[in-house]
Amino acid sequence: MIRKSQLFLAVAAFAGMNVAMAACNTSQWGQGSPPSGAVVGTPIAGDPVATGTGGDNTEIARYSGKCGLGASAAGQYVQDGLPSAEDGYISRFYVKPNITTGEAVVFQAMVDAAPDYPLIRITYDGAAQQFKFYGSNGTPGSILGTVPAIAGKRDRWYAIETNYNRGAGTNTGTLSISVLGNRNLAPEAGTPATANLSGITINTAGQGVDFVQFGWISGGTGAGVTVDAFESRRSTAIGRLQRGNANGSDAVCNTDDIVAAALDANAILGGDPAGLANGQPDCTEDGQVNANDLVCIALIANYDLGEDTVCGATP
Amino acid sequence: MKFKLISALMLAASGFASAAAMENAVHVAEAKASRGGARLASIDFESDGQTSAFQMRILLPADAKKINLANCLTDLPKSFTGVCKAYGNKVAVTVYSSNNSALPAGLASVGKISFVSREAGSLVVDKVSATHRDGSSAKARAEKVAEL
Numbered sequence: 001m002i003r004k005s006q007l008f009l010a011v012a013a014f015a016g017m018n019v020a021m022a023a024c025n026t027s028q029w030g031q032g033s034p035p036s037g038a039v040v041g042t043p044i045a046g047d048p049v050a051t052g053t054g055g056d057n058t059e060i061a062r063y064s065g066k067c068g069l070g071a072s073a074a075g076q077y078v079q080d081g082l083p084s085a086e087d088g089y090i091s092r093f094y095v096k097p098n099i100t101t102g103e104a105v106v107f108q109a110m111v112d113a114a115p116d117y118p119l120i121r122i123t124y125d126g127a128a129q130q131f132k133f134y135g136s137n138g139t140p141g142s143i144l145g146t147v148p149a150i151a152g153k154r155d156r157w158y159a160i161e162t163n164y165n166r167g168a169g170t171n172t173g174t175l176s177i178s179v180l181g182n183r184n185l186a187p188e189a190g191t192p193a194t195a196n197l198s199g200i201t202i203n204t205a206g207q208g209v210d211f212v213q214f215g216w217i218s219g220g221t222g223a224g225v226t227v228d229a230f231e232s233r234r235s236t237a238i239g240r241l242q243r244g245n246a247n248g249s250d251a252v253c254n255t256d257d258i259v260a261a262a263l264d265a266n267a268i269l270g271g272d273p274a275g276l277a278n279g280q281p282d283c284t285e286d287g288q289v290n291a292n293d294l295v296c297i298a299l300i301a302n303y304d305l306g307e308d309t310v311c312g313a314t315p
Numbered sequence: 316m317k318f319k320l321i322s323a324l325m326l327a328a329s330g331f332a333s334a335a336a337m338e339n340a341v342h343v344a345e346a347k348a349s350r351g352g353a354r355l356a357s358i359d360f361e362s363d364g365q366t367s368a369f370q371m372r373i374l375l376p377a378d379a380k381k382i383n384l385a386n387c388l389t390d391l392p393k394s395f396t397g398v399c400k401a402y403g404n405k406v407a408v409t410v411y412s413s414n415n416s417a418l419p420a421g422l423a424s425v426g427k428i429s430f431v432s433r434e435a436g437s438l439v440v441d442k443v444s445a446t447h448r449d450g451s452s453a454k455a456r457a458e459k460v461a462e463l
Binding site for chain 2: 247254255256258259260262263266291294298299301302303305306307
């Protein structure tokens with residue numbers, strides 16, 4: 001792995017420090033000095049417990065670990081400036097868009113030029129309940145006519161994986177897209193919906209991904225956009241996190257994870273952020289951790305026993 | 316079927332319980348096959364008193380058919396539920412407490428499964444695991460499958 005970006009949880013927590021002391025934050029964003037800094041607007045890095053480790057009074061759903069990033073309005077997002085004219089850019093992130101009308105931009109891979117312009121843009125169309133994928137046509141701010149769309153239910157977690165390659169010259173860029181989420185109680189890992197975009201064009205030879213924006217960047221109306229577990233690389237696929245691996249301390253789904261999810265649900269109910277699980281307890285991918293997730297993890301753990309899968313996936 | 320599996324197993328397993336106290340174990344007892352090949356197995360779980368979830372896999376003979384899991388979990392204590400499903404001749408059982416309470420120490424009945432098989436081999440129990448209510452992994456083992 002060449003490059004890895006923020007998971008929204010202070011690294012200290014992964015290093016084994018007292019979990020109660022770990023705070024949700026955006027400290028890993030802003031590397032590489034992106035234009036306008038690490039955080040634009042006022043997104044909240046928080047946990048599912050109001051007045052929890054984020055010190056806020058807002059319940060922020062998360063997909064993995066204890067923290068997620070919540071945006072309640074357009075113009076609230078984080079930025080990573082580590083990329084530098086990348087000719088290849090692979091990303092994986094989770095998004096839960098609660099958008100009802102219009103298209104909310106949730107991710108952009110930007111070219112740092114004069115003016116800056118999006119090379120790749122991912123939106124969520126609230127009315128159509130679709131993720132849409134845009135590529136630059138070479139004129140800064142303008143996009144290609146072809147816009148792949150993949151269905152996605154509002155206010156549910158989805159993993160979005162993208163792989164951009166600039167290609168030769170200026171107008172042979174490609175983007176492959178993979179979307180999977182909202183699996184409810186299905187024990188199988190499932191097959192992602194996929195799409196491709198070609199002919200992505202840069203304005204000037206040699207340009208590439210210079211910085212990325214992630215959150216609720218612009219457009220759309222609704223209750224909010226929640227994002228989590230962003231990771232990026234230059235090469236090799238990242239892969240999705242193990243759904244239902246609630247404890248996050250191993251690479252399997254079993255009864256340990258059922259109990260971890262039970263403790264997590266209880267911690268949310270009781271307002272105890274220290275009791276939150278470190279893995280992926282929201283097995284149903286609906287933005288809440290409750291009894292349904294215990295059932296979901298039990299189904300996956302049982303499926304693994306019978307089918308020799310690992311968290312519903314063929315090893 | 317007129318098998319009196321439960322009480323027989325309870326008596327047989329009480330010896331195990333006292334001999335290996337405070338460790339989780341799965342006990343599967345099987346009644347002798349009828350002339351038509353109908354077989355019945357009873358599943359019990361011996362708890363260390365802190366366990367709130369456990370799972371196991373029971374390997375039936377390769378020719379097992381008419382696998383009936385309707386009563387696989389029916390004997391569980393009230394606050395416990397789970398999943399019992401057949402994948403070919405493998406029966407996967409996962410049990411957990413809906414309110415994360417611990418199964419009291421000692422032997423608890425899980426349920427019964429029935430199937431038809433002409434093969435003489437015993438059932439095999441593997442992939443046994445258990446979890447304490449605090450989320451920590453617990454020791455668990457499969458006792459030798461008893462035939463009654």
